[in-house]
Amino acid sequence: MSQTLAHIAGRPIGPGQPPYVVAEMSGNHNGDIQRALDLITAAAEAGADAVKIQTYTADTITLDHDGPGFRIQGGLWDGRRLHELYAEAHTPWDWHAPLFEQARRVGVTLFSSPFDFTAVDLLEDLGAPAYKIASFELVDLPLIRRCAATGRPLVMSTGMASEVEIAEAVEAARGAGAKDLIVLHCTSAYPAPMSSMNLATLADMAKRFGVMTGLSDHTLGTAASVAAVALGAVFIEKHFTLSRAAGGVDSAFSLEPAELADLVRSCRGAWEALGHIAYGPGEAEAGSASMRRSLYVSAPVRKGEAFSAANVRSVRPGQGLPPKHLDAVVGQRATRDIPFGEPLDWSMVEGGAPA
Known part of the structure; x- marks a missing residue:
């Protein structure tokens, strides 16, 4: 099974269309709603198609516990308790309505990654135009089915996922009614080394699962995203901050506004350069x-x-x-x-x- 185009808020996504570029806010609002509003404005000014937020609370994503597995070992957040980290990074639910309003005001699409059924309910009430399943939630088939059952476009990241797990997620999404489905190749490391990206997977994933593919890019810089577009990616997601120097849970591997604008230009330039098969003088x-x-x-x-x-x-x-x-x-x-x-x-x- 394959599909021709997906649509988010009326914007066609797929072959023959410029790559859809999403600025991922994540926790880079640093607990300040004005910063969150400014991030939306800056993403719109940089030319992004959409801004993505995350809808959870510390209690909907983990337990307030310090037992084995509840404290991060290694990497960017070494030593942090999960509940503490998510309490810092979450986007408060009472912010959601003003964030959606800001997006409408500046002319950029806003959608979210829900992490449980109550988050989907909130986003449905707000008219969210699409849903994103994060890599760590790809194994949560009930959540995938709940999102797919809304009839909204569904984007799924595949970091850490085996071929079997991806197949199960795609089957769950389609079985629950998902039609506009995009699957993102992803390396769930923060930041992700270039040598870990394996972008050759994009074409195989598209063929193997009959889906449109994109990239959730956690590398430093923009090269991996541009290369992905050259390999057929129709959707690019990249973490975004106003300033890495200002800190924040994801700032170390996030793009600043000028870099996001460069990402948009470079990805669309790569897509334009692909063109069509042509010989002879143009x-x-x-x-x-x-x-x-x-x-x-x-x-x-x-x-x-x-x-x-x-x-x-x-x-x-x-x-x-x-x-x-x-x-x-x-x-x-x-x-x-x-x-x-x-x-x-x-x-x-x-x-x-x-x-």
């Missing part, structure tokens, strides 16, 4: 074709004189015979006097063009 090359090499008289030739390497050369510009005819011309005789610098054509050659 419209943009029209002015260059006249500067190709061709055969010119490089020394005066008298009528009846033989052409030779001494009086015919392959040079620029391209107004004479193509250079491939040099061997056919050499040894033949001139039909008239030809001055230096004249482009050669078959009317000047006894016998004319070879049969």
Whole structure:
């Protein structure tokens, strides 16, 4: 099963469309609603298609417990208790309505990753135009079914997921009614090393699961996203902050506004450069074709004189015979006097063009 295009808030996404670029706010609001509002404005000004938030509370995503597994070991958040980290990073639910209003005001789409059924209920009440399943929730098939049952477009990240787990998630989504489905390749490391990206997976994923594919990119910089677009990704998601220096749970691997604008330009430029299969001179090359090499008289030739390497050369510009005819011309005789610098054509050659 395959699909042609998805639509989020009326914007078509898929083959033949510019890549859909999403700025992921995550916890980069740093607990300040004004900063969250400013992030939405900055993302719109940078040209992003959408801003994504996350809808959970510490209590809906984990337990307030300090037993085995409830404290992070290694990486960016080493030593943090899960409940403490999520309490800091979450987007308060009473912020959601003003965030959606701000997005409408500045002309950018806003949608969210819900982490439980109550989050879906809240987002439904607010008219969220799409849902995103985070990589860590891809194994939560009941949550996938709940999101898919809304009939809204569904985007799913696949960090850490096996082929079987991805197949189960896609089947759950489609079985519950998902039609506009996009699956994102992802490496769930923060930041993710370039060597871990394995972007060659994109084409295989599209073929294997019959879905449109994109990239949830946790690398530093924009190169992986641009490469993904060149490999057929139709959707790019990248974490976004106003300033890495200001700190925040995700700021270390997030783009600043000028970098997000560069990401948008570069991804759309990569998509535009893909074009279509084409051979021969294109419209943009029209002015260059006249500067190709061709055969010119490089020394005066008298009528009846033989052409030779001494009086015919392959040079620029391209107004004479193509250079491939040099061997056919050499040894033949001139039909008239030809001055230096004249482009050669078959009317000047006894016998004319070879049969």
